[in-house]
Amino acid sequence: MxxxxxxxxxxxxxxxxxxxxxxxxxxxxxxxxxxxxxxxxxxxxxxxxxxxxxxxxxxxxxxxxxxxxxxxxxxxxxxxxxxxxxxxxxxxxxxxxxxxxxxxxxxxxxxxxxxxxxxxxxxxxxxxxxxxxxxxxxxxxxxxxxxxxxxxxxxxxxxxxxxxxxxPAARTPQTESSGVNAAAVDPWDVQAMTRIDPQSTVLIIGSGLTMVDAVVSLEQAGHRGPIEIFSRHGLLPHVRRQPPSWEDFLAADPSLRSPRQLLREVRRQCRIAQAQGIDWQAPLDTVRAHIGRLWSQAGEREKRQFVRHVRPWWESHHHRSPPLSAQLVARLQEEGRLRIQAASFKGLVASDDAVTINVRRRGEQVVTQVAGAALINSSGIExxxxxxxxxxxxxxxxxxxxxxxxxxxxxxxxxxxxxxxxxxxxxxxxxxxxxxxxxxxxxxxxxxxxxxxxxxxxxxxxxx
Incomplete structure (x- = not known):
């Protein structure tokens, strides 16, 4: 009632x-x-x-x-x-x-x-x-x-x-589901990862901060096998450091509005910083306070340009990884256990004893099948x-x-x-x-x- x-x-x-x-x-x-x-x-x-x-x-x-x-x-x-x-x-x-x-x-x-x-x-x-x-x-x-x-x-x-x-894409039901979440392991479920063969290959879709969490989860679960990461642009988050303060150059020059102007000036400021022996993250961090204004005053064409051409690099440079997690990812790369590939996910393949996915690597026209013991969907936020x-x-x-x-x-x-x-x-x-x-x-x-x-x-x- x-x-x-x-x-x-x-x-x-x-x-x-x-x-x-x-x-x-x-x-x-x-x-x-x-x-x-x-x-x-x-x-x-x-x-x-x-x-x-x-x-x-x-x-x-x-x-x-x-x-x-x-x-x-x-x-x-x-x-x-x-x-x-x-x-x-x-x-x-x-x-x-x-x-x-x-x-x-x-x-x-x-x-x-x-x-x-x-x-x-x-x-x-x-x-x-x-x-x-x-x-x-x-x-x-x-x-x-x-x-x-x-x-x-x-x-x-x-x-x-x-x-x-x-x-989160890994936990959100989709109206047009590809079936990925049903076949994938939750990026944050360490207990579920303990049931994966520790020496087996794990496949991860996406290379942002959710991927970093997934790698941490695998490490804590005792996984010691290969980790294959597939991401459209093949970019990893940079490690977050504590740079010194830098002049707010966007506040000083309100004429900088378009994505192209912004990108050109940010690069110039980063080069100036590096020439002075200062971390490039210092000038980049000043941009954060202006993003809402720049985005809201941009036209639809400029917004599309940003999403298509700038977004992947903005995400990897701005949404940076905590130091201890970044150190783990870097160590696994050096050991040859973790590899990131620029490739687009093209769907699941029916398989009885493994998880198999279709990917198309950047620069290639053919779709390739890749198999692993487990799959993790780390494609970020819906x-x-x-x-x-x-x-x-x-x-x-x-x-x-x-x-x-x-x-x-x-x-x-x-x-x-x-x-x-x-x-x-x-x-x-x-x-x-x-x-x-x-x-x-x-x-x-x-x-x-x-x-x-x-x-x-x-x-x-x-x-x-």
Whole structure:
């Protein structure tokens, strides 16, 4: 029997980092409001990214870069100092670097996010309640939003926020499935990897940060055989270092707008840095603050140029690997156990005693079959909601409450996060934040990006 409708001021759909950070910001604002966070996991604050339990799965940014407080860049460093003093993460003391330069395990970062939520709840007149369920449908009218959960319960709120986080390709059902996930091992499932013959060949599709995690998982599972990686461009993430500060050259020259101009100037600045004996990552890191502006003011043609010609190199140079993980990948390459090939995945091949895939190597026209004992799908994040075979994205599309974002990256919204429907109307009740706004800002997944969005959206919701 369906329960009566429960009411709230704000309904947050998703209780990972995005939803939790929004809840924290709402709690910190004056006033008294009731907030419901709908998240099927047992805990808030973790989501896909921070549910990892292995210490080897670390953040790809050091503590100084990963604060959840947009007003205090040292918040994580300060929290981590107390956490280590209390005996948490004893392995950290084996790394001879300041706490601000540590790369914490993602599971510990989840503890940090949870503690900040608990502190905000204790000090606020508002309330936050975790509803452990999945949202399967959503309706918006002039005065409210109404959610239907997978248990049949309904919730009504003045506003609803899509804080759904990321849809990892390795764990996300696809509307047009190639069957890869059914045949593949989860990149983060170390226990499942212990069942692979430790001397056998493992195939990996994709060469980004998910691949790095998969290699760490294999190492922790005791795998000692060959690892064959297939990626369209054959690029590995660079290792993240701690470069010195560099002049913000984009702020000094607002005429730099197009992808070609940006790429030319970034290369020039990197050459200048290297000529002075300074790490090329120094000038590159100054670009980060301008990406949202550059992307949003670019035309569709320029955005397509960036995605087609610049994106692979931007991803490998900017989304860099944590040092310990990068050292593992480099060691396995030197030992000849890990090999990366520039090749496109062309599908699975039916096989009884192994996993066989079709690939087409760069520069070749023929498709080649490659066999291994196991396959890992490390192809990153699925941003096209039309391809995500989950109830809520499909229902939102069916009802016309959302439309794909630029280049089908996430969903369309205005600059404040108000969702744009299929007819181009800006919603007064439905909002989005974090990874769903990838098409709006390009970089909308990093902790600092989401923290800034959470603060701004909380202010808008309370002002309304």
């Amino acid at each position: 369906t329960e009566s409708i429960r009411n709230a001021d704000v309904l947050i759909i998703g209780g990972g980092l995005s939803g939790t950070m929004l809840a924290v910001q709402l709690l910190r604002l004056p006033g008294q409001r009731h907030i419901l966070v709908i998240e099927p996991r047992a805990e808030l604050g973790r989501g896909e990214a921070y549910s990892a339990v292995e210490l080897g799965h670390t953040l790809n940014g050091n503590a100084a870069r990963m604060s959840v407080d947009p007003d205090n860049a040292d918040d994580l460093t300060q929290w981590l100092t107390g956490y280590l003093d209390a005996g948490g993460w004893p392995q950290a003391h084996q790394q001879p670097v300041p706490i601000s330069e540590l790369f914490p395990p993602r599971g510990i970062f989840g503890v940090y996010a949870q503690q900040r939520l608990a502190e905000a709840k204790a000090l606020s007149a508002s309330t936050v309640e975790h509803i452990r369920a999945e949202v399967v449908d959503l309706i918006v009218d002039e005065t409210s939003t109404r959610l239907t959960l997978d248990n049949g319960q309904q919730l009504r709120g003045a506003y609803a926020v899509l804080a759904t986080g990321m849809f 941003y096209d909601w039309r391809r995500v075979a989950r109830p809520l994205p499909q229902q939102l599309l069916k009802r016309g409450l959302i439309q794909p974002g630029p280049l089908a990256l996430g969903i369309a919204a205005d600059v404040s996060g108000a969702v744009v429907d299929a007819e181009g109307k800006v919603s007064q009740r439905l909002f989005a934040m974090g990874p769903p706004l990838r098409g709006m800002w390009w970089e909308s997944t990093a902790v600092t990006d989401v923290a800034i969005q959470a603060k701004a959206l909380a202010a808008r919701l309370t002002q309304r």
